[in-house]
Structure formats: C-alpha cells, structure tokens
Amino acid sequence: MKFPYLKEAIKSVFKKPSTEIYPIVNKEAPEGYRGKINYYPEKCVNCGMCIRVCAPGCITRTIEKTEEGDKITFNFYQGQCTFCSLCADFCPRGAIELTKNYHLAVTDEKDLLVSGTFIKKLPPKPPVQPQQQVQNQQNQGAAKTE
Amino acid sequence: MFKKLIEKSFEKSPWLFHLNTGSCNGCDIEIVSVITPRYDAERMGFKLTGSPRHADIILVTGPITSQSRDRLIRTLAQVPDPKVVVSIGSCPRSTNVFNGSYSVEGPLDKYVPIDVSIAGCPPKPEAIIDGLAKAIEILREKRRAMK
Numbered sequence: 001m002k003f004p005y006l007k008e009a010i011k012s013v014f015k016k017p018s019t020e021i022y023p024i025v026n027k028e029a030p031e032g033y034r035g036k037i038n039y040y041p042e043k044c045v046n047c048g049m050c051i052r053v054c055a056p057g058c059i060t061r062t063i064e065k066t067e068e069g070d071k072i073t074f075n076f077y078q079g080q081c082t083f084c085s086l087c088a089d090f091c092p093r094g095a096i097e098l099t100k101n102y103h104l105a106v107t108d109e110k111d112l113l114v115s116g117t118f119i120k121k122l123p124p125k126p127p128v129q130p131q132q133q134v135q136n137q138q139n140q141g142a143a144k145t146e
Numbered sequence: 147m148f149k150k151l152i153e154k155s156f157e158k159s160p161w162l163f164h165l166n167t168g169s170c171n172g173c174d175i176e177i178v179s180v181i182t183p184r185y186d187a188e189r190m191g192f193k194l195t196g197s198p199r200h201a202d203i204i205l206v207t208g209p210i211t212s213q214s215r216d217r218l219i220r221t222l223a224q225v226p227d228p229k230v231v232v233s234i235g236s237c238p239r240s241t242n243v244f245n246g247s248y249s250v251e252g253p254l255d256k257y258v259p260i261d262v263s264i265a266g267c268p269p270k271p272e273a274i275i276d277g278l279a280k281a282i283e284i285l286r287e288k289r290r291a292m293k
Binding site: 035104 | 240260267284
C-alpha cells in the first residue's frame with residue numbers, strides 16, 4: 001500500500017496557514033501598482049493631453065471665464081477609469097499620479113470623483129512696437145537670409 | 147428562540163451570487179480568488195451560491211450587454227428581499243471603455259440601485275473584501291428596516 005502524498009501531508013501539518021488575514025493585517029500593494037488617482041492642479045498647464053489619451057473618457061474638463069483668468073476644473077471619475085496610467089505617462093508636468101492606494105470600495109458614488117481647480121492667468125499683452133522699428137527688424141532679417 | 151438564532155446567523159453568513167453580464171473575466175477571476183484559501187472570505191461567512199434564490203448579496207460584473215440584459219432583470223427579480231447589489235469593477239458602474247457601444251445597454255443603476263461600488267479594473271481581492279464588509283452593514287440595516 002502506497003500513500004503518494006503522505007510526506008507532503010505531514011509537512012503541511014506543521015506549516016502556518018497560507019491565508020492572509022487581510023482586515024487585521026493590512027497588506028501593501030506591490031511596487032508599480034496603479035490605484036487611486038492623485039491630481040495636482042498647481043502643476044497642471046491645461047494642455048488636455050490626458051483627455052486625449054483616456055480611452056474610456058473618464059476625464060472631463062470645464063472652463064469658466066472669470067476676471068482673473070480661466071478657471072479650469074479637471075474631474076477624474078474613477079468609476080469609469082481603466083487605471084491604465086496613460087494619462088500619467090503622457091502628462092508633461094507630472095500633474096497626475098496613480099498611487100498604491102487600492103481602497104476604492106465606496107457606498108457613495110461621489111467618493112470616486114477626484115477633481116482639482118486652478119486659475120490660468122491670461123498672458124500680459126505685448127507692448128506695441130513703433131512702425132519704424134518693425135521695418136528695421138524685417139530688413140535685418142532679410143539681410144541675414146541673403 | 148429559533149427565530150433569534152436564525153436572525154443572528156443571517157447576519158453572520160451572507161450568501162453571495164455572482165452575476166456576469168458580459169464581463170471580460172478579469173473581475174470574475176478576482177471574485178473567485180477571494181473565495182480561495184489565500185484570501186478566504188469564508189472565514190467571514192461569505193459563501194458563493196449557485197442559485198439567486200438563496201442569495202443575499204449579488205455581485206455584478208461587466209457592462210450590461212443587450213444579450214444579458216433580460217437575463218439580468220430576470221435574475222435580480224428572483225433574489226429575495228432584502229438584497230444588496232455590489233458592482234465589481236468599473237464596468238457595471240459606468241460601462242467603462244464600452245461606453246457608447248451599440249451592444250451595451252447602459253450602466254447598472256438604470257435597472258437597480260447600486261449599494262456598494264468597487265472601483266478598479268479589476269479591483270484587488272482586498273478591495274472586494276472591503277466592499278463586502280460594507281455590504282454586510284447595509285444588509286443588516288435593510289433587514290432591521292424591514293421588520
């Protein structure tokens with residue numbers, strides 16, 4: 001008579017259980033995990049690249065015109081997000097970050113929304129140059145090309 | 147006396163029913179991994195059932211495709227009250243990347259109010275356990291409100 005798994009069975013008796021007791025012992029996500037979105041409005045330049053690359057269209061932007069400049073609001077609705085991280089990869093200023101936080105179970109839909117507002121000031125108008133100077137500059141430019 | 151025992155055991159052991167409405171299988175695998183010995187949701191009393199008539203919590207995955215819409219409505223009607231609807235992943239919440247497709251019939255909250263929504267594509271098993279813990283509390287409140 002043979003017991004093919006007897007050795008394994010005896011070994012397993014003295015082993016710890018392999019269960020991760022999650023709510024008691026918190027588990028950290030692995031390096032490079034793409035979880036909850038962080039948005040830094042102070043770094044954003046409103047280029048709109050993230051909206052262009054977002055496949056499900058979870059990023060929306062509203063622009064309000066105020067006296068100080070354009071008031072721009074970015075909304076990231078994580079209920080529609082694929083967590084592909086393309087928006088963060090394409091952002092030229094690193095204003096979007098996908099953190100390792102995976103606690104995204106909510107009872108209220110609004111908790112999934114990440115939004116940020118910033119005011120983009122209009123550039124100051126350049127001073128108007130006198131007519132003669134402009135002509136001189138054009139002449140100089142023409143001379144260089146020759 | 148038996149009634150009290152039954153009341154208590156209801157709260158301690160909610161049964162899950164997994165409903166796939168055209169999911170890509172990513173969230174389904176995560177749900178199955180919650181039941182495996184590694185994450186072991188059964189230590190909290192969760193048990194996967196095969197019949198919607200036995201279920202307390204319904205886990206919905208996938209954007210609702212036109213093929214599965216009628217079946218979704220029929221299955222949800224079979225679940226006895228009080229029931230808790232949990233949407234797993236981004237698809238039932240908002241149809242995700244399939245938004246605007248001809249064969250996808252809208253997010254889940256068109257048909258039934260969602261109690262707990264778990265974001266992620268797919269969510270981590272730990273996140274699903276978080277969501278189920280919230281679902282138990284909602285189920286308890288609903289049971290008390292029904293009395």
